[in-house]
Amino acid sequence: MTRPQRNTWQREAVRAALAEAHGFVGAQRLHETLRAQGSTIGLATVYRSLAALAEAGEADSLQSPEGENLFRSCATRGHHHHLICRGCGDTRELEARVVEDWAARVGAEHGFSEIEHVVDLFGLCARCREVA
Amino acid sequence: MTRPQRNTWQREAVRAALAEAHGFVGAQRLHETLRAQGSTIGLATVYRSLAALAEAGEADSLQSPEGENLFRSCATRGHHHHLICRGCGDTRELEARVVEDWAARVGAEHGFSEIEHVVDLFGLCARCREVA
DNA sequence: CAACTTGTTGCGAACAGTTCTCATTTGCAT
């Protein structure tokens, strides 16, 4: 599953840039940021690194409503959900026993197994609400 | 919000094809189906019609993990969630007061407003499990 | 430290899904 990996400054740069970003960022934006800082990293590499980080559980990923793949450096280990501000992208990680239980129960009731679930909340944080 | 709309056989064809489909379908697939039935409808029109149906609340939409936009003719009026079989695409509509409440509460706790949420379950239905 | 092996990189081309452009058609109120 986890095949051999080498340490390159590129991978590290992506990891760092991701950690610095607030909330979720897309690959392209991250790439721009890095180039703006003088890095010569390639776009494809950013994609590859992000995918690797996500697979390694070091980053969280989700799809924006526009179909873009967004990533976030992941603090909480393991399964969790998000509350994301539509305005500034600021993100809170959530735990939701209630929802986990509900998902498992409903799945079982319908005879479904291997239940996975997507649960994310989008809203407007206090700060962004004032601005608008 | 709802600007004038005309009745065209194309729109009706999309509505019908969508109703006939089991589970969620993508625009391209729906287009293929229609063409296969002899229709001369254009792909762009299928996209436009689906978007219109979704906006009108007549269809439900969600993003597949591959980033495709999927639609389903919507039985239950208003807000609801889904339990979707990864195998056959069969879909059950769910209501989940628990989840609604949780979402609202958590949003409020964090000072967020205008909370929207995405809650979908993916699993393997009884039939598909046997096959595998 | 040099040679080597093989994962990694960067580039541009290739792709997939979707939207846009625009000339033409068509619904529908008059």
Place this chain on the structure above:
DNA sequence: ATGCAAATGAGAACTGTTCGCAACAAGTTG
């Protein structure tokens, strides 16, 4: 029937992402 704006279809254009491949470099080996 007539007129006008909405809707259509074909293809070009866009967007986000992945691929192919030659050049490169990390980390091991002798």
